[in-house]
Amino acid sequence: MSWIDTLKFDxxxxxxxxxxEESTGNVxxxxxxxxxxxxxTIQTGKTHFWSRSRQKYWMKGExxxxxxxxxxxxxxxxxxxxxxxxxxxxVACHEGYKSCFFxxxxxxxxxxxxxxxxxxxxxxxxxxx
Amino acid sequence: MSWIDTLKFDxxxxxxxxxxEESTGNVxxxxxxxxxxxxxTIQTGKTHFWSRSRQKYWMKGExxxxxxxxxxxxxxxxxxxxxxxxxxxxVACHEGYKSCFFxxxxxxxxxxxxxxxxxxxxxxxxxxx
Numbered sequence: 001m002s003w004i005d006t007l008k009f010d011x012x013x014x015x016x017x018x019x020x021e022e023s024t025g026n027v028x029x030x031x032x033x034x035x036x037x038x039x040x041t042i043q044t045g046k047t048h049f050w051s052r053s054r055q056k057y058w059m060k061g062e063x064x065x066x067x068x069x070x071x072x073x074x075x076x077x078x079x080x081x082x083x084x085x086x087x088x089x090x091v092a093c094h095e096g097y098k099s100c101f102f103x104x105x106x107x108x109x110x111x112x113x114x115x116x117x118x119x120x121x122x123x124x125x126x127x128x129x
Numbered sequence: 130m131s132w133i134d135t136l137k138f139d140x141x142x143x144x145x146x147x148x149x150e151e152s153t154g155n156v157x158x159x160x161x162x163x164x165x166x167x168x169x170t171i172q173t174g175k176t177h178f179w180s181r182s183r184q185k186y187w188m189k190g191e192x193x194x195x196x197x198x199x200x201x202x203x204x205x206x207x208x209x210x211x212x213x214x215x216x217x218x219x220v221a222c223h224e225g226y227k228s229c230f231f232x233x234x235x236x237x238x239x240x241x242x243x244x245x246x247x248x249x250x251x252x253x254x255x256x257x258x
Contacts, residue, residue, distance in 0.1 A: 002239055003234050003239055003240075003241050016145055016159065018147050018156055018159060020156060024154070025153070025154025025155070026154070027147055027149055027156065027212050029205065030145065030147060030205065030210040042236060045236075070236065072233055072236075073233065073234045073236065074230040074231075074232060074233045074234070074244065075230065075232055075234075076158065076159065076222075076229035076230050077222050077223065077224050077226075077229045077231070078229075081159040081229075081230075083156050083230040093205075093206050094206065095206050097206075100205035100206045100207075100210075101203040101204065101205050101210075101212040102203075102206070103203060103204055104201055104202065104203045105132050105202045105203070105204075107171060107174075107199065107201075107202065110131055110132055111132075112132050115203065
Protein backbone atom coordinates (compact mmCIF):
# COMPACT_ATOMS: atom_id res chain seq x y z
CA MET A 1 0.00 0.00 0.00
CA SER A 2 1.30 3.43 -0.90
CA TRP A 3 1.46 6.27 1.62
CA ILE A 4 -0.94 8.10 -0.71
CA ASP A 5 -3.60 5.50 0.18
CA THR A 6 -3.36 6.59 3.82
CA LEU A 7 -4.27 10.21 3.04
CA LYS A 8 -7.76 11.53 3.73
CA PHE A 9 -9.05 13.32 0.66
CA ASP A 10 -12.18 15.44 1.00
CA UNK A 11 -15.51 14.69 -0.70
CA UNK A 12 -14.10 16.15 -3.93
CA UNK A 13 -11.01 13.94 -3.76
CA UNK A 14 -8.80 16.88 -2.77
CA UNK A 15 -6.26 17.62 -0.05
CA UNK A 16 -4.70 21.02 0.71
CA UNK A 17 -0.95 21.36 0.21
CA UNK A 18 1.03 24.00 2.11
CA UNK A 19 4.04 25.01 0.04
CA UNK A 20 7.04 26.20 2.06
CA GLU A 21 10.33 27.54 0.78
CA GLU A 22 12.97 25.17 2.11
CA SER A 23 15.80 27.70 2.30
CA THR A 24 13.91 30.43 4.21
CA GLY A 25 10.99 28.64 5.88
CA ASN A 26 8.61 31.14 4.26
CA VAL A 27 5.15 29.79 3.56
CA UNK A 28 4.67 30.55 -0.14
CA UNK A 29 1.15 29.39 -0.99
CA UNK A 30 -1.55 26.85 -0.36
CA UNK A 31 -3.21 24.96 -3.22
CA UNK A 32 -5.16 21.74 -3.71
CA UNK A 33 -3.97 18.36 -4.92
CA UNK A 34 -5.79 15.18 -5.82
CA UNK A 35 -4.29 11.73 -6.03
CA UNK A 36 -3.10 12.16 -9.59
CA UNK A 37 -1.49 15.56 -9.02
CA UNK A 38 0.44 14.10 -6.07
CA UNK A 39 1.71 11.37 -8.37
CA UNK A 40 2.62 13.91 -11.05
CA THR A 41 4.44 15.96 -8.39
CA ILE A 42 6.52 12.97 -7.31
CA GLN A 43 7.20 11.73 -10.83
CA THR A 44 8.35 15.12 -12.15
CA GLY A 45 9.82 16.58 -8.97
CA LYS A 46 7.78 19.73 -9.59
CA THR A 47 4.53 20.72 -7.84
CA HIS A 48 1.31 19.94 -9.70
CA PHE A 49 -2.12 20.92 -8.43
CA TRP A 50 -5.81 20.62 -9.21
CA SER A 51 -7.53 23.92 -9.91
CA ARG A 52 -10.99 23.96 -8.33
CA SER A 53 -12.05 27.03 -10.30
CA ARG A 54 -10.78 25.84 -13.69
CA GLN A 55 -11.33 22.11 -13.00
CA LYS A 56 -7.99 21.14 -14.48
CA TYR A 57 -4.46 20.15 -13.57
CA TRP A 58 -1.81 22.83 -13.46
CA MET A 59 1.90 22.81 -12.83
CA LYS A 60 3.12 25.76 -10.80
CA GLY A 61 5.20 27.84 -13.20
CA GLU A 62 3.78 26.30 -16.38
CA UNK A 63 3.23 29.79 -17.77
CA UNK A 64 5.61 31.95 -15.75
CA UNK A 65 8.52 29.52 -15.55
CA UNK A 66 8.41 30.00 -11.77
CA UNK A 67 8.41 26.31 -10.98
CA UNK A 68 8.79 24.69 -7.57
CA UNK A 69 11.38 21.93 -7.18
CA UNK A 70 10.19 19.46 -4.55
CA UNK A 71 12.57 18.89 -1.65
CA UNK A 72 10.39 17.20 0.98
CA UNK A 73 6.81 16.00 1.37
CA UNK A 74 5.25 15.60 4.82
CA UNK A 75 1.69 15.05 6.00
CA UNK A 76 -0.04 15.81 9.26
CA UNK A 77 -1.37 13.67 12.10
CA UNK A 78 -4.87 13.55 10.59
CA UNK A 79 -3.38 12.77 7.14
CA UNK A 80 -5.58 15.45 5.62
CA UNK A 81 -2.99 18.17 4.86
CA UNK A 82 0.30 18.00 2.93
CA UNK A 83 3.36 20.14 3.65
CA UNK A 84 5.76 20.38 0.71
CA UNK A 85 9.15 22.04 1.00
CA UNK A 86 10.41 23.40 -2.28
CA UNK A 87 13.04 25.42 -4.04
CA UNK A 88 11.06 28.27 -5.60
CA UNK A 89 12.28 29.54 -8.97
CA UNK A 90 11.30 33.20 -9.32
CA VAL A 91 8.28 34.04 -7.20
CA ALA A 92 5.33 31.99 -5.98
CA CYS A 93 2.61 34.63 -6.27
CA HIS A 94 1.02 35.57 -9.57
CA GLU A 95 0.88 39.12 -8.23
CA GLY A 96 4.68 39.30 -8.27
CA TYR A 97 5.46 38.70 -4.61
CA LYS A 98 7.70 35.90 -3.38
CA SER A 99 4.90 34.58 -1.17
CA CYS A 100 1.14 34.76 -1.70
CA PHE A 101 0.81 35.83 1.95
CA PHE A 102 1.94 39.40 1.25
CA UNK A 103 -0.77 41.09 3.27
CA UNK A 104 -0.65 41.21 7.08
CA UNK A 105 -3.20 42.54 9.49
CA UNK A 106 -2.40 44.99 12.27
CA UNK A 107 -3.74 43.08 15.28
CA UNK A 108 -4.61 46.29 17.14
CA UNK A 109 -6.54 48.26 14.51
CA UNK A 110 -7.23 45.75 11.72
CA UNK A 111 -5.30 47.75 9.14
CA UNK A 112 -3.89 45.70 6.26
CA UNK A 113 -0.27 46.24 5.23
CA UNK A 114 1.91 44.82 2.46
CA UNK A 115 4.66 42.86 4.21
CA UNK A 116 7.06 42.22 1.29
CA UNK A 117 8.48 43.83 -1.80
CA UNK A 118 6.92 43.16 -5.18
CA UNK A 119 9.77 41.45 -7.02
CA UNK A 120 8.36 41.23 -10.52
CA UNK A 121 5.73 42.92 -12.64
CA UNK A 122 3.05 40.32 -13.40
CA UNK A 123 2.49 41.91 -16.83
CA UNK A 124 6.04 40.90 -17.78
CA UNK A 125 5.42 37.28 -16.90
CA UNK A 126 1.86 36.48 -17.86
CA UNK A 127 1.26 37.28 -21.48
CA UNK A 128 -2.12 38.55 -22.49
CA UNK A 129 -4.09 35.95 -24.39
CA MET B 130 -15.38 47.43 6.38
CA SER B 131 -13.18 45.00 8.28
CA TRP B 132 -10.44 42.99 6.58
CA ILE B 133 -12.43 39.92 7.67
CA ASP B 134 -15.16 40.97 5.23
CA THR B 135 -12.66 40.66 2.38
CA LEU B 136 -11.94 36.99 3.10
CA LYS B 137 -13.46 34.26 0.98
CA PHE B 138 -15.02 31.65 3.21
CA ASP B 139 -16.06 28.33 1.68
CA UNK B 140 -19.66 27.10 1.40
CA UNK B 141 -19.54 26.09 5.08
CA UNK B 142 -18.30 29.53 6.14
CA UNK B 143 -14.80 28.21 6.79
CA UNK B 144 -11.26 29.21 5.82
CA UNK B 145 -8.09 27.15 6.42
CA UNK B 146 -5.48 28.62 8.75
CA UNK B 147 -1.83 27.58 8.46
CA UNK B 148 -0.18 27.90 11.86
CA UNK B 149 3.55 28.64 11.78
CA GLU B 150 5.94 28.92 14.70
CA GLU B 151 7.33 32.43 14.53
CA SER B 152 10.70 31.67 16.11
CA THR B 153 11.61 28.67 13.94
CA GLY B 154 9.46 29.00 10.82
CA ASN B 155 8.18 25.45 11.36
CA VAL B 156 4.68 24.83 10.07
CA UNK B 157 2.89 23.42 13.11
CA UNK B 158 -0.62 22.58 11.93
CA UNK B 159 -3.51 23.53 9.70
CA UNK B 160 -7.02 23.94 11.08
CA UNK B 161 -10.25 25.68 10.09
CA UNK B 162 -11.66 29.00 11.23
CA UNK B 163 -14.95 30.72 10.67
CA UNK B 164 -15.68 34.39 11.11
CA UNK B 165 -16.36 34.11 14.81
CA UNK B 166 -13.26 32.05 15.57
CA UNK B 167 -11.14 34.66 13.79
CA UNK B 168 -12.70 37.32 16.01
CA UNK B 169 -12.12 35.19 19.13
CA THR B 170 -8.50 34.70 18.02
CA ILE B 171 -7.94 38.43 17.70
CA GLN B 172 -9.78 39.34 20.90
CA THR B 173 -7.96 36.81 23.08
CA GLY B 174 -4.61 36.73 21.25
CA LYS B 175 -4.85 32.91 21.23
CA THR B 176 -5.82 30.72 18.27
CA HIS B 177 -9.44 29.55 18.17
CA PHE B 178 -10.80 27.21 15.51
CA TRP B 179 -13.98 25.57 14.32
CA SER B 180 -13.95 21.79 14.54
CA ARG B 181 -15.64 20.28 11.50
CA SER B 182 -15.85 16.82 13.09
CA ARG B 183 -17.21 18.00 16.45
CA GLN B 184 -19.09 21.04 15.06
CA LYS B 185 -17.89 23.30 17.85
CA TYR B 186 -15.38 26.02 18.66
CA TRP B 187 -12.13 25.02 20.25
CA MET B 188 -9.15 26.93 21.54
CA LYS B 189 -5.82 25.29 20.81
CA GLY B 190 -4.52 24.18 24.21
CA GLU B 191 -7.86 24.36 26.01
CA UNK B 192 -7.25 20.90 27.44
CA UNK B 193 -3.47 20.48 27.17
CA UNK B 194 -2.46 24.02 28.10
CA UNK B 195 -0.44 24.09 24.87
CA UNK B 196 -1.85 27.39 23.66
CA UNK B 197 -0.69 29.42 20.70
CA UNK B 198 0.03 33.13 21.25
CA UNK B 199 -0.75 35.05 18.06
CA UNK B 200 2.11 37.11 16.66
CA UNK B 201 1.02 37.86 13.08
CA UNK B 202 -1.96 37.19 10.82
CA UNK B 203 -1.57 37.26 7.02
CA UNK B 204 -3.80 36.16 4.18
CA UNK B 205 -3.07 35.11 0.64
CA UNK B 206 -3.68 36.70 -2.75
CA UNK B 207 -6.99 34.88 -3.20
CA UNK B 208 -8.00 35.80 0.38
CA UNK B 209 -9.02 32.20 0.99
CA UNK B 210 -6.21 31.03 3.30
CA UNK B 211 -4.88 32.51 6.56
CA UNK B 212 -1.28 32.27 7.75
CA UNK B 213 -0.90 32.82 11.48
CA UNK B 214 2.51 33.09 13.14
CA UNK B 215 2.46 32.08 16.78
CA UNK B 216 4.46 31.39 19.87
CA UNK B 217 3.67 27.75 20.63
CA UNK B 218 3.50 26.77 24.31
CA UNK B 219 4.43 23.09 24.64
CA VAL B 220 3.71 21.19 21.45
CA ALA B 221 1.20 21.67 18.66
CA CYS B 222 0.38 18.05 17.94
CA HIS B 223 -1.92 15.98 20.13
CA GLU B 224 0.37 13.04 19.40
CA GLY B 225 3.17 14.75 21.33
CA TYR B 226 5.26 16.16 18.49
CA LYS B 227 6.09 19.84 18.14
CA SER B 228 4.52 19.92 14.67
CA CYS B 229 1.65 17.85 13.30
CA PHE B 230 3.75 17.27 10.16
CA PHE B 231 5.96 14.69 11.84
CA UNK B 232 5.84 12.17 8.98
CA UNK B 233 7.87 12.66 5.80
CA UNK B 234 7.88 10.60 2.66
CA UNK B 235 11.02 9.29 1.02
CA UNK B 236 10.63 10.68 -2.50
CA UNK B 237 12.49 7.77 -4.06
CA UNK B 238 10.77 4.76 -2.50
CA UNK B 239 7.65 6.17 -0.79
CA UNK B 240 8.75 5.04 2.66
CA UNK B 241 7.34 7.09 5.53
CA UNK B 242 9.70 8.25 8.27
CA UNK B 243 9.20 10.16 11.53
CA UNK B 244 11.07 13.44 11.12
CA UNK B 245 11.04 14.74 14.71
CA UNK B 246 11.31 13.61 18.30
CA UNK B 247 8.19 12.94 20.34
CA UNK B 248 8.51 15.54 23.08
CA UNK B 249 5.65 14.56 25.34
CA UNK B 250 3.53 11.52 26.10
CA UNK B 251 -0.04 12.34 25.07
CA UNK B 252 -1.37 10.22 27.95
CA UNK B 253 0.22 12.67 30.39
CA UNK B 254 -1.57 15.63 28.82
CA UNK B 255 -4.99 14.43 27.76
CA UNK B 256 -6.84 12.92 30.66
CA UNK B 257 -9.16 10.04 30.02
CA UNK B 258 -12.77 11.03 30.29
